[in-house]
Amino acid sequence: MKELVKDQTFATHMVAGTWSVALGTALTYPLDTLKVLLQVSSGANTQPTTVQVLLKAHTLSGYSGFYNGLGWLAVGRTLGVGTRFGIYELLTSFYKDGREDNYVYVAEALMAGIVAGAVESFVTSPFELIKLRSQVNSAYRCRDPALDIKRDAVSPLIGRLLRGYTPNMKALNNSVGLLSVLAKKHPNLGNAMKEYPWMMSGYGKAPSICHVRRPSDVISLEGWGALWRGVRSGITRDSVFGGIFFSIWQVLHETMLDWKAVKMTPIPRFDEDVGPLSPLAVSLAAGFSGSVAAAASHSFDTAKCRDQCNVVPKHVSTEKKFFKLGLPGNTFERWFGIHPADRKILYRGIWFRMARSGVASFVLVGSYFLTIDQLFS
Incomplete structure (x- = not known):
C-alpha cells in the first residue's frame, strides 16, 4: 500500500x-x-x-x-x-x-x-x-405559481409546508358547503380549513417541474x-x-x-x-x-x-x-x-x-x- x-x-x-x-x-x-x-x-x-x-x-x-x-x-x-x-x-x-x-x-x-x-x-x-x-x-x-398562490390567498402555513402548491379553491368551497350542516363554532370555517393542507389532498394542482428543479425545492415539497x-x-x-x-x-x-x-x-x-x-x-x-x-x-x-x-x-x-x-x-x-x-x-x-x-x-x-x-x- x-x-x-x-x-x-x-x-x-x-x-x-x-x-x-x-x-x-x-x-x-x-x-x-x-x-x-x-x-x-x-x-x-x-x-x-x-x-x-x-x-x-x-x-x-x-x-x-x-x-x-x-x-x-x-x-x-x-x-x-x-x-x-x-x-x-x-x-x-x-x-x-x-x-x-x-x-x-x-x-x-x-x-x-x-x-x-x-x-x-x-x-x-x-x-x-x-x-x-x-x-x-x-x-x-x-407560469409562475406565486401568481396563483397570491390570487387564492393561501395561508402562510401551506406556503411553508407545500412550497409552490396551488390549491383548487372550487373544490375547497365545495368541501365547506358539505360541512355547512355542522355547527359553525369557528367564525370563518373556510379560512380555518386552509390551515390544514391535508383537507385539500387530491384537489390541489401540484406545481410544474419547471419550478421544482432545485434540490432544496424537491426536498421541501x-x-x-x-x-x-x-x-x-x-x-x-x-x-x-x-x-x-x-x-x-x-x-x-x-x-x-x-x-x-x-x-x-x-x-x-x-x-x-x-x-x-x-x-x-x-x-x-x-x-x-x-x-x-x-x-x-x-x-x-x-x-x-x-x-x-x-x-x-x-x-x-x-x-x-x-x-x-x-x-x-x-x-x-x-x-x-x-x-x-x-x-x-x-x-x-x-x-x-x-x-x-x-x-x-x-x-x-x-x-x-x-x-x-x-x-x-
Whole structure:
C-alpha cells in the first residue's frame, strides 16, 4: 500500500477516469437532452418529432439550453461509472481467484455487471432527477405559481409546508358547503380549513417541474424520497445495461485476444502472454457494447424519466401509503416501475440513447487509455 501511494498510481488512474467520464458526458450531452425531451413530451396521442423538439428547445433557450444540467450529470456519472467499474473489478477478482489464468467467463461478467449496475443506479438517481428537470426546463416555460398562490390567498402555513402548491379553491368551497350542516363554532370555517393542507389532498394542482428543479425545492415539497423516484425502473435499467455491457465486452475482448494470439509463434498459453490490445480496438468494443446495452435497457429508461417528471407533494405520497394504493398495470409493470399509459412510447428516443451510450463509451475508454499513457510516460 505504501508503494502504491508513493508512486501515485491510484491518484493517476482516478484523475484519468474522472477526466474521461467528464469528456464523454460533455460531448454527448446534447443527445441526452434530445432523448429526454422526446421521452417526456410524448403521449399516447401526441408524439412530437425530433425536429419539433429541437426547434422548441432552441427557440426558448438557444444552444446553451441543450447543456442545462450538465454539471449534475457529470458529477453523477463520475460517481456512478466509478462505482460500476469498481464493483465489477471487485466481483471478477473473486471469480478469478485461484485460477491459473486470469479468465472471466461470460456468465460471470453478466452477473457482475448486473450487481454493479444496480448499485450505480442507487448512487446516480438524485443527480439524474435534478439533471432531467433542468433539461425539461430548457424546452418548456411555465407560469409562475406565486401568481396563483397570491390570487387564492393561501395561508402562510401551506406556503411553508407545500412550497409552490396551488390549491383548487372550487373544490375547497365545495368541501365547506358539505360541512355547512355542522355547527359553525369557528367564525370563518373556510379560512380555518386552509390551515390544514391535508383537507385539500387530491384537489390541489401540484406545481410544474419547471419550478421544482432545485434540490432544496424537491426536498421541501416532495421529501427526500423523491430523489430516488423511479428506483424500480432505474435499478432494472442499469442492471440490464451493466450486465449486457460487460458480457458483450468480455466476448469481444476474448475474441480480439484469440485473434492476436493466432498470429504469434508459439501460440501463448495464457491471455496475459498475448500482451496489450490496441486502445482503438478496445474503445470500439466498448462503444459497440454500450450501444447494444442501451438498446436493451431503453424501455426502462423511458419509464424512469417519465416517473421523475411527476411532482408528488409529500402529503399526497403519505396518503397513498396510508390507503395502500398499489401501482397500476400488470405484474410485470408493477415490478419494474412501468406505467401502463406509457406502453406505446417506451422506445421513444432509443436512437439518441444508443448513439450517446456508444459514443460516450468509446470516448471514455479511449481517452482513459490515452491519458494513462501520457501520465505514465
